[in-house]
Every structure is written in structure tokens, then in C-alpha cells.
Amino acid sequence: MYRQFLEHCELAEELGLDSVWVTEHHGFDDDYLPAPLTLLAAAAARTRRIRLGTGIVISPLHAAAEIAEQAAIVDLLSNGRLDLGLGAGYRPTEFDLYKADIHTRYKTNDQRATEIRTLWETGAVTPKPVQKRLPIWMGYLGPQGARRAGRLGENLLSADATLWPHYREALIEAGHNPADARMAGGIQAWVTDDPDRDWPVVSQHLAAQVNSYARHAGEGTSRPAPRPVNPDRLRDREPRSPLGYFFHGTPDDVATRILNHTTGAPVDTVYLWAGLSGMPAGLVTRHITTIATQLAPRLRTAATP
Numbered sequence: 001m002y003r004q005f006l007e008h009c010e011l012a013e014e015l016g017l018d019s020v021w022v023t024e025h026h027g028f029d030d031d032y033l034p035a036p037l038t039l040l041a042a043a044a045a046r047t048r049r050i051r052l053g054t055g056i057v058i059s060p061l062h063a064a065a066e067i068a069e070q071a072a073i074v075d076l077l078s079n080g081r082l083d084l085g086l087g088a089g090y091r092p093t094e095f096d097l098y099k100a101d102i103h104t105r106y107k108t109n110d111q112r113a114t115e116i117r118t119l120w121e122t123g124a125v126t127p128k129p130v131q132k133r134l135p136i137w138m139g140y141l142g143p144q145g146a147r148r149a150g151r152l153g154e155n156l157l158s159a160d161a162t163l164w165p166h167y168r169e170a171l172i173e174a175g176h177n178p179a180d181a182r183m184a185g186g187i188q189a190w191v192t193d194d195p196d197r198d199w200p201v202v203s204q205h206l207a208a209q210v211n212s213y214a215r216h217a218g219e220g221t222s223r224p225a226p227r228p229v230n231p232d233r234l235r236d237r238e239p240r241s242p243l244g245y246f247f248h249g250t251p252d253d254v255a256t257r258i259l260n261h262t263t264g265a266p267v268d269t270v271y272l273w274a275g276l277s278g279m280p281a282g283l284v285t286r287h288i289t290t291i292a293t294q295l296a297p298r299l300r301t302a303a304t305p
Contacts, residue, residue: 001031002039004281008274008288009043012050015292019051019083021186021271024058026094028216030277037070044078052078055157055186055271056087056139060108061098064115065125072120072129080130083184085157086113087139092220106148113138113152137184141242150174150181159185159258160239164265184269187261188239189247190287191254191272191295199248201283202276203231209277210234210243251294259302270299 009020022039025032033039040052052074057067067084075082088105089095095102113136119125120134137157138149146163149156150170156163164183171178190206192198207229214226234246239261247257258270272291275284 004284005039006042006046008281008284009047009050011285012274012288012292013047015289017050017288017292017296019053019269019271021053021055021083021085023055025091025216026061026097027219028212030212037067037074040074040082041070041077044074044081047078047081049081051081051083053083053137053184053271054085055137056085058089058094059086059112060089060100060102060105061094062112064112065119067112068116068119068125071116071134072125072127075129075131075134076127078130082129082131083135083137084116085137085139087157091217093216096220106145109138110148110152113154135182146170150176155182155184157185158183159187159262159265159267159270161262161265161267181266183262183265183267184271185267186242187247187258187270187272188234188243188245189254189258189272190276191249191251191290192287193250193290193294195249195253199235202248203235205276205279206231206234206246209273212277213243251290251298255295255298255302258299268303 012020020043022033022036024034024036026034036054036057040054043052059067071082071084086109088109092102116136120128135155137155138152139157140146140149141158143163143166146156146158146167147170150167151174153171153174153176156167167181168178171181190198190202210229218226231246234244235248237245239245247254262270274288
């Protein structure tokens with residue numbers, strides 16, 4: 001699976017996609033990626049143009065110097081193509097594994113962004129990144145988090161246009177120029193030229209993925225075991241929570257729904273799952289190809305003034 005990921009990065013670049021994003025979790029029973037910057041270092045060596053993003057590194061689990069050093073190495077290997085997304089995390093078992101304090105995770109996440117910037121700027125860690133101001137993206141998905149990103153003057157890793165007023169207001173209050181604001185984020189979606197053909201297979205993998213997230217999120221808490229998800233209901237919903245919806249449709253359908261979700265905010269990047277939990281590599285390859293050749297051109301055309 002990890003080797004196939006590198007092949008898919010090469011394919012994404014060959015097909016003209018703009019970026020690849022990976023994220024971090026620990027102790028998942030499906031071998032979910034625990035070391036995003038390590039994997040992106042390998043991707044950096046296998047690609048030449050495509051940007052490489054973390055969506056996200058769970059920063060309270062790591063020292064600021066550790067993140068700053070690893071990110072700088074990836075930026076050097078990629079010749080300045082790293083986007084560093086930082087998030088607060090939410091799973092008690094992960095914080096227990098790393099002996100970190102889950103109760104202060106939001107404050108710590110903000111501190112990590114500030115500390116990493118300072119380490120790079122002062123030269124307290126070496127080597128320095130290639131990019132003069134390596135993009136840091138704050139992985140917050142609600143109004144309060146948007147304000148946190150704004151106060152820091154960093155990018156907001158959410159593609160939800162309803163968060164733009166909160167983000168913008170905090171940028172202004174903290175003395176940052178809102179004209180420099182950038183937003184980006186993940187979209188739960190599957191793009192296909194034949195939705196009816198694909199849905200029986202896609203829905204099974206979608207259910208497996210969402211159920212896995214729900215089950216692992218409840219570990220280490222007193223919450224009751226989650227009920228199995230109904231993927232048909234996810235397909236009908238609008239995005240009010242990160243995993244509470246799923247855009248499934250033709251390139252035109254998915255592009256329209258993405259634009260409805262992002263228009264009005266300075267969103268310059270959206271990323272989709274290349275594949276869902278347990279999918280065979282061939283199906284993932286087909287989806288990457290569809291995203292690159294059919295969805296991305298529609299979104300780029302819509303974004304052109």
C-alpha cells in the first residue's frame with residue numbers, strides 16, 4: 001500500500017494535478033499513516049513538480065523542533081514544494097501513546113505554529129527550508145478554529161466558505177492583511193462518469209472508512225460504540241461536519257457541489273481521497289485519472305476570472 005502510494009504520486013504529477021496531501025493517525029488497525037513527513041520525503045524523491053502537503057501533522061504529539069527539522073528536509077528534497085498543515089488531534093489513545101496532554105491540544109497546536117516559524121527564522125534548527133516563508137496551514141474546521149488561524153496570520157486548512165468571515169475578521173483584528181489569506185481543504189467525494197455503476201462498490205468502502213474513523217475516535221473514551229453508518233444518507237447530505245456527507249456523482253455534479261461549498265472564500269486548493277479504505281489499486285488509479293482529467297479542469301475554469 002505504501003509503495004503504491006508513491007506510484008500514485010507519480011501518476012498524479014504526470015496527469016497534471018497540483019498537490020498531494022497526507023495525514024496522520026496512530027494505532028489504526030488498517031495501518032493508517034503514522035509518519036506523514038517521512039512518506040512525503042519519499043514522495044519528494046519520486047516527483048519533480050507537484051506540491052506535497054500534510055493535512056495534517058498532529059502537532060501536539062511532537063516537539064516543535066522535530067516538526068521544523070523534518071519539514072525542512074522535505075522542503076529541501078522537494079526543492080520548495082512542501083505545505084505544512086498542523087492540527088490539534090482528537091483521539092485520547094494517540095495522546096496516551098505519545099504522553100501528550102489532550103486537554104491543551106488547541107493551545108499547543110497554535111504554539112507549535114509560532115515556535116516552528118521562530119526556529120526557522122532564527123536558525124535555531126538546521127537546515128533551513130528552501131521556501132522563504134514555508135506555508136503553514138492550521139487544520140481547524142469550525143469558527144473558533146478559523147479565528148485562531150486568523151490571529152496567527154497563517155493559512156486556514158478548511159475549504160468551507162462559511163468560515164471565511166470568522167477567519168477574515170481575526171486576521172484584521174491581529175493586524176494581518178486579509179488580501180494575503182489562503183484557504184484549502186479536503187472534500188469527501190468520489191467522481192465518476194457512471195455514478196450508478198460505481199456506487200455499490202464505493203458505498204461499501206465508504207462505509208468501512210467512516211465506520212473505522214468512528215470506532216477509532218471512540219477508543220479511550222466512555223462513549224458508546226457507534227452505530228454503523230448508512231452511506232446512502234451520507235450521499236444526500238450537505239457538508240455540515242467533516243465525515244457527515246459524501247459527494248458522489250459525475251464531474252459536473254461534484255464540481256458544482258464543491259463550488260457551492262467554497263465560493264466566496266479565498267479557497268485555492270481542494271483535495272479528495274484518491275481511494276477509500278480497502279480499495280484495490282486499480283480503482284484508485286482510475287479515480288485519480290478522473291479527478292485529473294475531468295474534475296480539475298472544471299474547477300480551474302470556474303476559478304479563472
